[in-house]
Amino acid sequence: MRIELQNFTKRFGDTTVIEDMSLSVASGEMVALLGPSGCGKSTTLFAISGIHRIDGGTLHFGDRDVTALPPQDRPVGVVFQNYALYPHMSVAENIGFPLKVQKLSSSEIKRRVSEMADLVQIGNLLSRKPQQLSGGQQQRVALARALVRKPDVLLLDEPLANLDAKLRLEMRSEIRRLQRETGITAILVTHDQIEAMSMCDRIALMKDGNIEQISTPSEMYERPASRYVAGFLGNPPISFLQAEANGQLALGGGNALALPNGITATGPVTLGVRPEHFGPQHRGSSVAGRVSFIEPQGREDLIDVILPDDQRLRAIVPAGHDITLGQEISWQVDLDRVHLFDAEGARL
Amino acid sequence: MNTKGNWILILALSLISAPLVIMYGFQLIDSISRPAPGGIIPQEWELTNWRFLWTSIDSARPSIWRVTFNTFVFASSTALLVCAFSITAAYALSRLNFSARRFFLAGLIMLHAFPTITLIIAIFIVLQFLGLYDSLMGVILVKAALELPFGIWIMKGFYDSVPWEIEMAGVQDGASRFRVWRELILPQVKPGLSALLIFSFLAGWSEFILPLVLAPGADAQVLATYMNAVIADDTRPDYGLFKAIGMFYALPVIAVYLLFQKRLMNIYGGGTKG
Numbered sequence: 001m002r003i004e005l006q007n008f009t010k011r012f013g014d015t016t017v018i019e020d021m022s023l024s025v026a027s028g029e030m031v032a033l034l035g036p037s038g039c040g041k042s043t044t045l046f047a048i049s050g051i052h053r054i055d056g057g058t059l060h061f062g063d064r065d066v067t068a069l070p071p072q073d074r075p076v077g078v079v080f081q082n083y084a085l086y087p088h089m090s091v092a093e094n095i096g097f098p099l100k101v102q103k104l105s106s107s108e109i110k111r112r113v114s115e116m117a118d119l120v121q122i123g124n125l126l127s128r129k130p131q132q133l134s135g136g137q138q139q140r141v142a143l144a145r146a147l148v149r150k151p152d153v154l155l156l157d158e159p160l161a162n163l164d165a166k167l168r169l170e171m172r173s174e175i176r177r178l179q180r181e182t183g184i185t186a187i188l189v190t191h192d193q194i195e196a197m198s199m200c201d202r203i204a205l206m207k208d209g210n211i212e213q214i215s216t217p218s219e220m221y222e223r224p225a226s227r228y229v230a231g232f233l234g235n236p237p238i239s240f241l242q243a244e245a246n247g248q249l250a251l252g253g254g255n256a257l258a259l260p261n262g263i264t265a266t267g268p269v270t271l272g273v274r275p276e277h278f279g280p281q282h283r284g285s286s287v288a289g290r291v292s293f294i295e296p297q298g299r300e301d302l303i304d305v306i307l308p309d310d311q312r313l314r315a316i317v318p319a320g321h322d323i324t325l326g327q328e329i330s331w332q333v334d335l336d337r338v339h340l341f342d343a344e345g346a347r348l
Numbered sequence: 349m350n351t352k353g354n355w356i357l358i359l360a361l362s363l364i365s366a367p368l369v370i371m372y373g374f375q376l377i378d379s380i381s382r383p384a385p386g387g388i389i390p391q392e393w394e395l396t397n398w399r400f401l402w403t404s405i406d407s408a409r410p411s412i413w414r415v416t417f418n419t420f421v422f423a424s425s426t427a428l429l430v431c432a433f434s435i436t437a438a439y440a441l442s443r444l445n446f447s448a449r450r451f452f453l454a455g456l457i458m459l460h461a462f463p464t465i466t467l468i469i470a471i472f473i474v475l476q477f478l479g480l481y482d483s484l485m486g487v488i489l490v491k492a493a494l495e496l497p498f499g500i501w502i503m504k505g506f507y508d509s510v511p512w513e514i515e516m517a518g519v520q521d522g523a524s525r526f527r528v529w530r531e532l533i534l535p536q537v538k539p540g541l542s543a544l545l546i547f548s549f550l551a552g553w554s555e556f557i558l559p560l561v562l563a564p565g566a567d568a569q570v571l572a573t574y575m576n577a578v579i580a581d582d583t584r585p586d587y588g589l590f591k592a593i594g595m596f597y598a599l600p601v602i603a604v605y606l607l608f609q610k611r612l613m614n615i616y617g618g619g620t621k622g
Contacts, residue, residue, distance in 0.1 A: 051516050071519045078520045084513035088535040098521035145521070 001062050001075070001152035001185050002027045003048065009056030010043055017043050018209040020057070027062075030179050030186040031214075032196035034232070035206035041189045044206075045155050048187065050074045061152055074153075077146030081158040083138045085130035091117070091141050092126040098149040116144045120178065136167040143178060154179065154186040160195060172199055193233050197221070205229050227345035230272045236302055238339075239278075239313045241271040245340075253308025257285040260335045265348050272339035275302065279315040280323075282332040287313065291327045305329065379592035397592035405589065409577070410566050412596070419570040422488055422559070423552030429492035430499045430548040435541060437496075438503030439529060443515070459497040468561055475562055484568045487559050494558075495548050506540035507533070543614040550601060571597045 003025040010018040018040045025031045033041040046052040048059060050071030058067045066074055085094050092113050099109045117123045120140040130138055139159060146154060159175065160168045176199050179186045190196050196203045197217040204214040205228075213225040224230035230238050244250040245265050249257040257271075278287075292312070293304035296319070303315045303323060315331065317323065340348040374388070379397050381390035399405065400412050440446070441453060471490055472481070480486030510533055518528035534541075556572035564573070575597060579590050605612070 046516075049520060051519065071516075072522045072524065076520060078517065080513040080517060082511060082513055084511065084517035086514060086517075086532055086535075097518075097523075101522040101527070145517075149522070 002060075003153060003185060003187070004060040005044075005048065005057065006059075007057035008044070008047060008054060008059070010040070010047055010052060011055045016209070018047075021209065021211060022057075023204060023211060023214070025185055025187060027185055028183050029202065030176070030188065030200045032188045032190055032200040032203045033206055034190055034193060034196040034203050036191060039206040040209040041191075041206050042157055045157055045187060045189045048153070049076050049078050049155050075151045076153045076155060077149070077151040078155045079139075079142045079146050079157065079159045081161050083130075083142040083162075085138055085141055085145075087130055089129075090126065091122065091128050091130070091133070094130065094141055095126075095144045095148050098145065102149065112148060113144075116148045119147075119181070120144045120174075134167075135163050136171060139163065139171055140174075143175070147178070147182060147184070152185065154182075154184045156186065156188045158189055158191070160190070160192070168195075175199065193235070197233070205232060223347070224272075224339060225347050227270055227272065227341040230339050230341070234274055236275050236314060236316075238272045238274045241273065241307075241311050241313065243269050243271045245269045251287065251307065251309065251311065255287050255289075255307060255309075257287065257333060258335060260338060260340065263340055263348055265340070265342065268343055269348065270341040270343075270345070272341065273313060273333055274337065275314040275316045277334040277337040278305075278313055278331060279303075279317045280321070280329070280331050281318065282334045284332045284335045286330045286332050288328070288330040289313065291323055291325055291329060294323065294325055305331070375591050375595055375598075378588055379595045382588065397586075397588040398596075400589065400593060401596070405578070408566075409574070410569060412574070412593075415569050415571055415574045418484060418568060419553060419572075422484060422491070422555070422570050423549045425488045426491045426495065426552035426555075427545050427549040429488070430495045431541060431545050433492075433496055434499035434503040434544060435534065435537070438500045439507055439533070441500065442504045442507035456497050456501055460501055462497075464494045465557060468557070472562060482563050482565045482568060484563060487555075487563045487568065490562060491552055491555055491558055492548075495551055499544050499548060502544055503537065503540055506537040510536045539611065539614040542608075542611045546604060546608050546612055550604060553601060 003023070005021070005023040008018060008021045008023075009016065021040075021044065023031075023044070033044060035041050043052060047054050050066075050069060050073075054067055058065060060066065061075065086097065089097065092110075095116055096109045096113045099112060104112075114123060114126070117126055120143050122137060122140045122144065125133065125137060125141075130141065133141065142159075156175065160171055163171060172195060175188075188196070188200060200217065202214060202216055203220055205212045205220065207228055213220060213229045215223075215225075220229060221233050224233065227240065231240070241251055243257075244252075245259065245263070245267060248259055249269070249271060251257065251271075287305075287307065289305040289307040291303060292306040293302075295302040295304075298319065300316050300318050301321070301323075303317050305313045305315060307313065323329070342348055377390055380393060380395060382392045382394055382396075383389060384391050404411055441449065441456075475481040475486045475490070478486070480489070514532055514536070515528055518532045519525065523531070554572065555570075556576070559568065559570045559573045560576065563569075569577070571593075575590065575593050578593060579585050
């Protein structure tokens, strides 16, 4: 089911949290709303679920206008960050509650609950109470409850935030598997770029109540639309250098790079270099500096380089090098892969 | 901790609580014995002080069972009223956004601390106007109204500790707001509710001033006013009888405390677990 959010505006009292935002999600697609806390991603999610009233704009599921529908009537399943299981009910009662509300017969409820429980692999836990379950199991129950009435849309609000690292990995692929198997349209709210990149077809990166860029994870990583996007994605993060464009890129302290192909801008620009595109193993324009920090990571090392004008670059260098702290180096920047932004932070 | 320190502690605590224990002890002993005139040592064990249970102690007074029944009706009706209004009002104050919500909250705190006895004359006039003066019904309404601020405040605390997400999940699962409250939220505050029920029952059971002033007639007498009458009326007070009735009056309270200790602690512990 296609989701079409148009010119969405949300106010809390006098403060406008989101103004004029539009988002469309194709049927069967999984989209991440990614951004720092307070950027309005959860607000958007709950507006789609119906818990927050929409102050301006429209929302369509397919061809159906659901803008004014109360949450009870929207074909939406929600998984909350803390799972919000009903503590006094067993797992089976939790999953069956949406069906009980729909007044289905108890045999029908039982059948669909066990079918759902099998899908999320908790068929043996149906008589337990939520507090007898581990975090991952609670998460599965929450997923089952959200999916049991076969909604058109699945909304996930930071579903992995309360899990430990190992379970997070497991549930990441589990949620994606369920989404693919059921073919449901899904929106995932997260502040974790890895979650967004690994689980979703497209990412909508949000900032201050606006979508900064929406595209596939690789597109967003390879061609960030702004300095903000470039800085948000990537671990270890991208390094930014202030430069002056005048036929070449003057970095100060004697360093200069050739202008990347197709760039004609002049004046102050910001150069973004990801750590994997700088180092002795690359070919391209050289930058001279001094090694200021080495952080061994096993397969490769993270190396910080301080340039003569005190700007910093970071490099990922395969392990087994003989670089020492304080060494003067001149390494290459892969000019085909760097990003240039103008003074306002927009991509050049 | 070493054993010696233990013993010193136990000794100190025993000394401090000794007066209370002695008082309770003699309450019981005197009710089933006859001391020497002017002394405290029991001379003879007998049950004459408990005669009020099977005979009328004097012709003008209603039977003890009638009075006990009144007290029970008074206490349990008060408790039920307080609980019924508290669980709904507290939910509204905790979760719903309505105008004057802040005013109601501030009013609750003030009423909670208000010396209600200063209202007694106004209440008296209101009851007389309504024709509820000297009736059990009137005292029940007044007592319940005065207990409500406490009940609402306690229940609001319990509602506040229930995560919003449970409510949101319920609404998203298709249930109406009322159904969410009834089936999903109310079970989470049950510990608070049962504690409040017991608590307001005990408050009603031990209430003295309100029945004394607002329902002084024989028909609406409760145990507290009955005891008062026993000791006040006679030219030669019968302390043995008074203590026996006192014992009888206190027994249900002790039983309730013993049975429901854990649940009562909920009010002070606050909130649900798991």
